[in-house]
Amino acid sequence: EIVLTQSPGTLSLSPGERATLSCRATQSLSSKYLAWYQQKPGQAPSLLIYGASSRATGIPDRFSGSGSGTDFTLTISRLEAEDFAVYYCQQYDTSPGTFGQGTKVEIK
Amino acid sequence: VQLVQSGAEVKKPGASVKVSCKASGYTFNGYYINWLRQAPGHEIEWLGWVSAYNGNTNYAQKVQGRVTMTTDRSTTTAYMELRSLRSEDTAVYYCARGDDWNSLWYFEYWGQGTLVTVSS
Numbered sequence: 001e002i003v004l005t006q007s008p009g010t011l012s013l014s015p016g017e018r019a020t021l022s023c024r025a026t027q028s029l030s031s032k033y034l035a036w037y038q039q040k041p042g043q044a045p046s047l048l049i050y051g052a053s054s055r056a057t058g059i060p061d062r063f064s065g066s067g068s069g070t071d072f073t074l075t076i077s078r079l080e081a082e083d084f085a086v087y088y089c090q091q092y093d094t095s096p097g098t099f100g101q102g103t104k105v106e107i108k
Numbered sequence: 109v110q111l112v113q114s115g116a117e118v119k120k121p122g123a124s125v126k127v128s129c130k131a132s133g134y135t136f137n138g139y140y141i142n143w144l145r146q147a148p149g150h151e152i153e154w155l156g157w158v159s160a161y162n163g164n165t166n167y168a169q170k171v172q173g174r175v176t177m178t179t180d181r182s183t184t185t186a187y188m189e190l191r192s193l194r195s196e197d198t199a200v201y202y203c204a205r206g207d208d209w210n211s212l213w214y215f216e217y218w219g220q221g222t223l224v225t226v227s228s
Contacts, residue, residue, distance in 0.1 A: 035214035044202055044218035045152065056216060088152060092212045096168055099152040 002027050002091050004100035012108040019076040021103045023089035028069045033093035036065055036074045039102075040085045048087075049074065079105070109133040111203050111219035118225045119193050126189040127222045129203030136184040137161050140206035142215065143177060143188045145199040153199075157211055158186060166211060193226045200224075 003026045013019055023034065032052040037045035047056040049065035052072055062077040076083055084107050089100040114128040129141065143155040156167035158177035165177050176189045186203055200221040207213035 033212075033214075037215075044221050045215075046218075047214060047216045050214045050216075090152075090214060092210075092214050095166075095212050097154050097212050099154070101151045 001096055002029075002094050002098055004089050004091055004098055006087075006089060006100035006103045008103060009101075010104045010106060012106050013079055014108045015079050015081055017079050019074075019079055019083070019105055021074040021076075021087055021105075023067075023072045023074070023100050025070045025072075025091055027094065029072075029091055029093040031093050032068055033091060034065075034067070034072050035090045035092065036063075037088045037090065038083075038085045039088065045088060076105075109205065109217045111205065111217055113201075113203060113219040113222045116223040116225070118227065120228055121193060121195065121226055123193050123226075124189060124191040125193060125224050126187055127201050127203075127224070129186040129188075129219050131160075131184045131186065131205070134205075136179075137181050138208045140208075140211055140213070141177070141179065141186040142204045142206050143175075143186075143201065144204060144215075145201045146221075147196070147199040150199075152202075155188070155201075157206060159211070160186065190224075193224075195226050198224065198226045 005024045007022045034052045036049040039045045053065045086102045086104045110132045112130045137160045140157045142157045158165045160179045179186045203219040204215035205217040
């Protein structure tokens with residue numbers, strides 16, 4: 001199965017700063033089938049990005065996704081208070097679909 | 109679209125648990141329902157999917173033989189039963205709606221989660 005490795009494990013930033021999260025796959029995702037989710041404590045994950053770079057409905061444009069092959073990035077251009085959470089990537093290119101271990105974005 | 113799951117469960121090792129996921133707001137039999145879980149402080153793990161159209165299933169190797177996923181089209185409800193529970197099955201279990209065509213897809217809609225605790 002494809003293993004996704006996210007880095008860093010924790011990102012300590014201040015509101016207004018830019019966040020750059022990485023997700024690396026052990027095999028190339030030929031169809032760019034990579035999604036990003038945000039999860040807050042006690043809540044289900046919430047879809048942010050699909051197809052590596054398409055924003056889900058209602059997601060603000062400060063969230064953007066990029067990448068191809070084995071390397072993908074989620075960028076939050078200017079962090080707002082509600083963006084401090086855990087972020088997961090998921091590949092749906094090759095069965096079984098798998099998730100990364102998550103990156104926690106915390107307030108510095 | 110709404111997915112509403114059943115409440116928290118506490119089970120002893122070796123027992124079984126059955127979690128339900130009531131769907132509304134869309135054509136139930138047109139989509140796959142996936143089940144995932146997340147142990148405390150851990151990543152999300154996909155457990156399998158069931159087609160609400162024809163009942164076909166596909167399970168993760170890790171739970172194959174212990175899990176059964178079904179749907180009831182009359183009540184638009186999906187079920188996940190996990191048997192021979194072990195302490196490492198303690199997790200929050202989620203249902204999530206997949207695609208209408210692709211069995212492997214991303215998840216735009218999730219249930220609220222059901223905490224299953226396995227403890228003697």
